[in-house]
Amino acid sequence: MKCPYCLYEDTRVVDSRQEDDIVRRRRECDKCGKRFTTFERPEIIELWVLKKDDRKERFDRDKLRRGIARACEKRSISPETIEQMLDKIEIRLRKRKDTVVRSSDIGNLVMHNLKKIDPVAYVRFASVYKEFKDIEEFDEAIKEVR
Numbered sequence: 001m002k003c004p005y006c007l008y009e010d011t012r013v014v015d016s017r018q019e020d021d022i023v024r025r026r027r028e029c030d031k032c033g034k035r036f037t038t039f040e041r042p043e044i045i046e047l048w049v050l051k052k053d054d055r056k057e058r059f060d061r062d063k064l065r066r067g068i069a070r071a072c073e074k075r076s077i078s079p080e081t082i083e084q085m086l087d088k089i090e091i092r093l094r095k096r097k098d099t100v101v102r103s104s105d106i107g108n109l110v111m112h113n114l115k116k117i118d119p120v121a122y123v124r125f126a127s128v129y130k131e132f133k134d135i136e137e138f139d140e141a142i143k144e145v146r
Contacts, residue, residue, distance in 0.1 A: 003029035004036055047093055048100045056100065059093070061086060068110060071125035075118050085113045119145035 001011050008031035015026035023040040047059035068082055089109045093101050107129040114122040119142075126132070126141045 001027060001038060003032060003034065005029065005034045006032040008032065045094065045099055049106065050100050050102050052103060059090075059101070061090060064089070064106065064110070067128070068114070068121075068125065071114065071121045071128070072118065075121050077118055077121060081117065085110075085117070088113065115145055 002009055003011055006029060008029055010030040011027045012030060013025050014028050017024045021041055025038045026035060027038060028035045048056045049059050050056055065086055092109060111122060111126055114125050122145055123141045132138055
């Protein structure tokens with residue numbers, strides 16, 4: 001890390017503190033002796049979603065939250081439970097090697113998690129995600145959760 005005052009290449013860390021997801025480091029220049037602070041945070045790798053029509057768009061956690069919340073409307077599912085599910089899904093997506101994720105993979109992860117939490121929310125989400133055309137498709141989804 002270069003000194004911001006004299007641009008000397010060698011500085012040393014005299015104090016380091018973790019603050020949430022940021023590391024705050026107090027540094028001292030070996031040449032001029034001045035101190036300065038740096039902040040480090042992990043680089044978040046951008047996720048891209050490959051849509052059914054082969055378009056790519058940035059992963060949007062808020063968009064996913066809205067879809068899940070719509071499926072969970074008027075159910076006894078807390079916002080905290082939805083956030084925990086979103087965290088679990090996003091962590092799983094970010095652990096993948098590829099930064100491009102199929103929308104179908106995201107949909108399947110949501111359905112897998114909703115099935116464990118609430119069968120009605122699962123069927124609601126599945127009906128939109130899988131674009132149910134008739135009552136038989138609803139019946140199949142209901143059979144899956146029974």
